[in-house]
Structure formats: C-alpha cells, structure tokens
Amino acid sequence: MRLTQGTFSFLPDLTDEQIRAQVEYCLQKGWAVSLEHTDDPHPRNTYWEMYGPPIFDLRDAAGVIDDLHGARATFSERYIRLNAFDATRGVESLRLSFIVNRPSREPGFRLERQEAAGRTIRYTVRAYATDRPEGERYP
Amino acid sequence: MTTAMGRPDEMQPDLGAVLTAAPVEDLLATLEAELVGLAPVKTRIREIASLLLVERLRREVGLSSGPPSLHMSFTGNPGTGKTTVALRMAAILHRLGYVRKGHLVAVTRDDLVGQFVGHTAPRTKEIVKRAMGGVLFIDEAYALSRPENERDYGQEAVEILLTAMEEHRDDLVVILAGYSDRMDQFFRMNPGMRSRIAHHLEFPDYSPDELGAIARLMLTAMQYRLSTDGEAALAAYIVRRRAQPDFANARSIRNALDRARLRQANRLVTRGDGAPLSRDALMTIEGVDLRASRVFDSPALDPASPRQGEEALR
Numbered sequence: 001m002r003l004t005q006g007t008f009s010f011l012p013d014l015t016d017e018q019i020r021a022q023v024e025y026c027l028q029k030g031w032a033v034s035l036e037h038t039d040d041p042h043p044r045n046t047y048w049e050m051y052g053p054p055i056f057d058l059r060d061a062a063g064v065i066d067d068l069h070g071a072r073a074t075f076s077e078r079y080i081r082l083n084a085f086d087a088t089r090g091v092e093s094l095r096l097s098f099i100v101n102r103p104s105r106e107p108g109f110r111l112e113r114q115e116a117a118g119r120t121i122r123y124t125v126r127a128y129a130t131d132r133p134e135g136e137r138y139p
Numbered sequence: 140m141t142t143a144m145g146r147p148d149e150m151q152p153d154l155g156a157v158l159t160a161a162p163v164e165d166l167l168a169t170l171e172a173e174l175v176g177l178a179p180v181k182t183r184i185r186e187i188a189s190l191l192l193v194e195r196l197r198r199e200v201g202l203s204s205g206p207p208s209l210h211m212s213f214t215g216n217p218g219t220g221k222t223t224v225a226l227r228m229a230a231i232l233h234r235l236g237y238v239r240k241g242h243l244v245a246v247t248r249d250d251l252v253g254q255f256v257g258h259t260a261p262r263t264k265e266i267v268k269r270a271m272g273g274v275l276f277i278d279e280a281y282a283l284s285r286p287e288n289e290r291d292y293g294q295e296a297v298e299i300l301l302t303a304m305e306e307h308r309d310d311l312v313v314i315l316a317g318y319s320d321r322m323d324q325f326f327r328m329n330p331g332m333r334s335r336i337a338h339h340l341e342f343p344d345y346s347p348d349e350l351g352a353i354a355r356l357m358l359t360a361m362q363y364r365l366s367t368d369g370e371a372a373l374a375a376y377i378v379r380r381r382a383q384p385d386f387a388n389a390r391s392i393r394n395a396l397d398r399a400r401l402r403q404a405n406r407l408v409t410r411g412d413g414a415p416l417s418r419d420a421l422m423t424i425e426g427v428d429l430r431a432s433r434v435f436d437s438p439a440l441d442p443a444s445p446r447q448g449e450e451a452l453r
Contacts, residue, residue, distance in 0.1 A: 055265075059240045060272025062310040067268075 001108030003041050006081060006097040016065065019082065019100055023061035026084035031095055032056050033064050035071050037080045039137045041106070041127050051075070054085060068100060077103045077138040103138035163188050166234055170227055175356065176349040180224055180340050184231065187338070191235040206309050208337045209237060212280075212326075213316040215342025218388030221316040222278065224342075228314065229274040238312060240272035248282040251296040259292040263299040271310040280315035281325035297329055304335050345388050350377045354392050358424070363400065368426030379434045395432065402428040 004010060014022065026033055034054035038045060051071045055063060064082070071080050080101035083094050107128035114122040129137040167185060174181070190207060197204065209232065213221040226243055233241025246266055253259035267275065277283070277300075285291040304313050315336065317325065326333040345353065354373055358364055365373060380391055403424050407416060 055268060057269050058271075059242050059269065060310070062239075062271040062307065063268030066271075066307075 001106055003079065003099065003102060003106055005041075005043065006099055008098045013102070014098070014100065016068075019068065020061045020065055022096070022098070023064045023082070023084075026096060027058055027061060029084075029086070029095070030088075031084040031086045033058065034083050034085065035064075035067055035080060035100075036083060037071060037075045037078045037101075039078045039103075039134060040130055041079060041109075042125070042130065048079075048081065051080070054083075072101050076101070079103070105138070163192070163231070163234055166231055170231075173356065174220060174223065174227075175352045176345050177220060177224070177342060180220075180342060183338060183340055184224075184228070188231065188235060191232075191237055195236070206237070208308055208335070210304055210313045210336045211315070211338040211340060212322065212336050213314060213340050213342060214319040214322045216318065216344055216388060218390030218392075219342035219344060220389060221342055222276070224340075225274065225276045225314050225316065228312075229276075232274065232312060238273055242270075242273035243276055244270040244273060245276045245278060247278050248293065248296075251277070251283065251300075252292050254292075256292075259295040260299055263296045264303075267299070267303045267307070267311065270313075271307060274312045274314060276314045276316065279317050281317045281321035284325055284328045286324075286328055297332065301331055301335060347374070347377045347381065350381075350389070350392055353389050354396060357393060357396055361396075361400075362422065363396075363424055364422055366423050366425050369424050369429060372426035372429040376429050376432060376434060383434065395429070395434075396424075398432065399424050399428040402431050 008014060023033055032054045035051040036048035037051055038048040051074075052067060055067065058064065068080070068082070078101070079099060081097055081099045084096040086093065086095040109125040109127050112124045112126055114124070116122050167181075167188060170181065170184065187209065194204070194207065211228070213225065215221055222245070225245070229238070229241050229243040232238045244266065250266055251259070251263045253262050283293040283297050283300075285293055300313065303311070313336075315322070315332075319341070351374060354377075355365070376395060377392070380386055380395065385391075406425070406428065407420065
C-alpha cells in the first residue's frame with residue numbers, strides 16, 4: 001500500500017528535477033529546507049529523525065539535492081521527506097513537506113478492532129512494518 | 140560528437156544574437172571603467188567571457204566539450220583589488236550563465252576549519268553547500284594549511300574543498316586569494332590544489348598614476364573632489380606613501396582619503412568666520428588636508444626605489 005502523507009502525496013513520486021524545482025521555490029521564499037527519515041509510517045508519527053540539521057542560508061538547490069542523494073544512499077529502505085520551514089514571525093511552521101524516498105515494499109496497515117464496554121468498538125490502525133523492531137522493518 | 144554529425148554543416152551560429160542575449164560587453168565596460176590598471180586580470184576575464192560565449196555557440200551547433208573548469212587563484216599584494224574582482228567575477232559568471240545564482244560567499248580559515256576533531260568536515264561542507272550556484276571566495280587561503288602543525292585541521296578542509304571542486308564543478312566556482320609568496324608556499328604544500336585550479340591570476344601593484352586615478356574614482360564615488368593644490372598634494376602623498384613599509388596599495392589610498400575627509404571637516408568647522416559654507420567648499424579637499432598627514436613628516440625618500448622603506452625594515 002502506497003503511503004500518502006504530505007504535499008503531492010496523491011501524485012506519482014517527484015523526479016529529482018521536480019524536487020529541485022520545488023526546493024528552488026522554497027529557497028526563493030526564504031524557507032529553510034530539511035530532510036527527515038523514519039521507518040514508522042503511522043500517520044500520527046510526526047516526529048521523524050533528522051538527517052543533518054536544517055540547511056540555512058542556501059541560495060541554490062544543489063546543496064539540498066546533494067544531501068538528498070546522501071540520505072537515499074544511507075536510508076534507501078526508509079521513508080525520507082523534505083520539509084520547508086517558514087521562520088517568518090507569526091507563521092513559524094512548516095510550509096511544505098513531501099516524501100522523496102520510500103521503501104521498495106510497503107506492506108501497509110492493519111485495522112484493529114477493540115471491543116470496549118457494552119457493544120462499543122474502538123478502531124485503530126497498525127502498520128505491519130512496526131511489528132518488527134526499529135531498523136529491521138524494511139528488509 | 141555523434142550529435143554534431145546529424146546536423147547540417149552549413150548551420151551558422153549567430154554570434155551577434157548570443158552577444159546580445161548575454162550582455163557581457165557592458166559588464167566588461169564597467170569593469171574597465173571602475174577598475175584602474177590590472178591589465179593581466181582584465182585580459183583573463185575577457186578571455187574567460189569569450190570562452191563561455193564560444194562554448195554556448197558550440198552547444199548550439201551540437202559540439203559538446205563539458206563545462207570548462209573555472210576555479211581561480213588570485214595572488215597579489217594587499218589592496219590590489221582581489222576581493223573587488225572576485226565580487227565582479229560572481230556577477231560576470233552569472234551573466235554568462237556559468238553559475239546559476241551569482242552570489243559570492245566570502246570565507247576565511249575561521250569559517251572552514253573547526254576547533255576539534257570531526258568539526259571541520261561538516262563546517263566546510265555547509266559552506267560549500269551555501270556557495271553552490273555561486274562563487275566561493277576563500278580569502279587568505281594560505282592560512283588553511285599550517286605546515287608547522289601536523290595535527291592542524293586545515294588540511295582536512297583543503298581535502299574536502301578538493302573533492303567539492305571536482306564533484307561540483309558545475310555547481311560552484313572556488314576562488315582562492317592571498318599574498319603571492321604565501322600562496323606559492325600553500326600550493327607547494329598542496330599540489331592537488333594547484334592542478335585543480337585552471338586560472339592563476341597575478342594582481343600587479345599599482346603605479347603612482349594608477350593610484351591617483353583610483354583616488355579620484357573613490358572621491359567621485361563619495362562626492363568629493365580635489366582642488367588643484369589637492370591634486371599636487373595627492374601625487375606627492377602617493378610617492379611618499381608608496382615608499383613606506385606597510386603600503387597596501389588602494390587600501391592605503393582609501394584610508395588616506397578617509398583621514399583627509401576628517402581633516403577637511405575639522406578645517407571647515409574650526410575656520411571661525413561663521414560665513415555660510417558653499418556646496419563647493421563642502422565638496423573640495425584642499426592640499427592642506429592631505430599635507431597634514433604623518434607621511435609628510437619624514438624626509439622624502441628616493442621615488443626611484445619605492446620599496447626602499449620595506450627593504451630597510453628587513
């Protein structure tokens with residue numbers, strides 16, 4: 001099951017050239033671009049691991065693309081996303097975040113039903129991948 | 140070359156169209172107007188500009204040779220315009236479409252070299268990333284290698300720079316600058332660096348006439364001018380200042396002019412007759428403003444050997 005999180009998630013994965021164009025746009029807006037990775041695809045898992053500190057004072061997308069290649073080489077079987085942070089006073093939050101790398105096989109999620117008091121059913125999703133410990137989830 | 144064969148031979152690239160598309164000529168003209176002297180440097184810049192234009196024409200007719208390597212080293216005495224030219228270089232290369240953004244990241248040893256093990260590489264890499272799409276200008280680059288300390292982290296920075304210069308040849312241009320003798324030593328220590336730099340530009344010292352022209356340019360930019368007596372005083376000042384040991388070419392001239400402005404202001408304020416000052420008086424630097432300098436205290440040295448004072452110190 002293809003993970004859909006963040007911007008452009010229902011489009012086909014962006015090519016490097018398209019990613020570069022997006023980064024150019026972010027830099028032109030003065031946003032700080034950063035890369036993060038995780039192997040826990042749960043939609044509520046917002047805190048991914050940083051791949052290096054956010055890249056400030058950049059003028060050209062080449063630096064980000066360079067980092068992205070490094071991240072892909074290190075974590076090829078993990079989700080990697082690219083974030084653009086807008087530090088403008090009053091905004092101070094992510095403006096753009098999209099997935100730039102995903103594992104070759106994405107097993108997807110299981111729906112769990114929990115019987116609670118009375119006839120109540122509680123639903124939750126659990127990623128098949130997280131059945132295995134961290135670091136071994138995407139062989 | 141396979142692409143070239145498919146094309147008709149009679150296809151004529153239009154040099155005029157490319158020249159207008161990349162208006163380099165006016166950029167070179169301002170360079171000519173605003174930079175005094177530096178003939179070898181200007182020639183080289185012109186050559187590089189022509190090469191990049193021809194490269195573009197060759198691409199149009201399907202000839203490919205890869206982007207030329209444009210890493211440079213600027214060597215010369217203090218105040219000979221290395222930083223100024225580096226700034227212009229970024230704009231020129233941008234105009235010629237060689238670098239994408241055309242910004243200049245000016246750094247020194249402190250920005251590249253870390254303070255403890257493992258600190259240097261990320262620092263240098265970050266600087267390289269920031270400079271991508273533009274020009275990385277490393278001032279006093281010889282400080283990067285300190286042969287007397289074999290555990291110095293400068294060598295690590297040099298190695299990372301070397302890789303970056305090779306791998307990201309089309310992303311950034313590295314310009315190393317420094318005083319001639321120390322840069323020679325630096326290149327001897329790092330032969331890899333010397334071979335990766337295609338353009339070694341030597342910035343000559345300015346002649347007294349050129350220094351005079353520079354002074355007039357600076358004054359015009361600051362909206363001042365010299366009186367006739369001031370002109371004579373400036374010429375005498377330059378001859379004497381050049382003979383002094385710590386002479387730093389245009390930088391010394393700039394400092395001298397700044398001090399002359401101070402004295403001019405003081406002269407106008409303390410003149411005591413209370414008459415309104417004319418626009419002319421506010422603009423004019425007189426001979427006395429320059430002659431009050433300490434340079435005129437010492438007896439005049441022989442102008443034929445301008446570096447006499449320096450020799451004496453050694």
